[in-house]
Amino acid sequence: MDDLEAVSSERLGRRLRELRTESGMSLRAVARELGISASAVSQIERGTMRPSVSRLIAYVSAIGAPLAAVFDLTGQKEPPPELAVRRAGEVAPIRLGGGVTFRRLSPGPTPDVEFFESTYPPHAVSTAHGQFLKHEGYEVGTVTAGELTIEFESEAVTLAAGDSITFPCSRPHIIGNRSATVTAVATWLIVHG
Incomplete structure (x- = not known):
């Protein structure tokens, strides 16, 4: 980062x-x-x-x-750009509970698509309350460093650097880094509609 x-x-x-x-x-x-x-x-x-x-x-x-x-911390609504370039360091990451950090990768608003990088420090999980998450869209993710485990209600999948996964966001899931020492990083594409 x-x-x-x-x-x-x-x-x-x-x-x-x-x-x-x-x-x-x-x-x-x-x-x-x-x-x-x-x-x-x-x-x-x-x-x-x-x-x-x-x-x-x-x-x-x-x-x-x-x-x-x-x-979009300015609150201004932008139309989808014909061409957009955003340089590294132009969008501040958002640090969430457990030290997980999200950073928007798309250079501007893109209808029906969200593109993010998530960073999970050792032992960080996507939920502080242990409940499975489900939301709208279809998720595609690639781990770029470390390992992440995606837990579903009936199975768990561990992804190492270079591994990818795709699943409907309506499938209840929890994402976590089980390592005690290595930070995990992944990119995520969430497609709506």
Whole structure:
């Protein structure tokens, strides 16, 4: 990862609150969708609690926003570019619960496609609450460093550097790094529609 500092919890929370407000959903309605207290949603939106990967994805799914919208911290809606170039270090990564970091790789908004890099430090998992995640779309991932294990309800698949996986996001899953010493990095393409 480059030297760009990760988005602060406060800035992430502020952006989530903006997206929720744009969606027209109340804080309590989002809390009901996520199965957590309104106080916990408020803590996420104030930046006093950092969401896990699965909680962040569940949050944006509940409000009907793409995950990529979280990275658009200006709040300005951009049309899909005819040509877009984004240089390394121009988009700050988002650090989530457990130290997992997400970085948007697509240089601009791309309809129905989200392209990310995730970094999982040793023993990091996508969920802090042990619940399987499911969301909209179809996921394609490639591990570029270390190993990641994707747990499904009836099986687990461990991927090493260079290995790829694809599955419908509606299939409940948890992603984690079981290593005690090696950081895992993967790129993910989520296709909607």
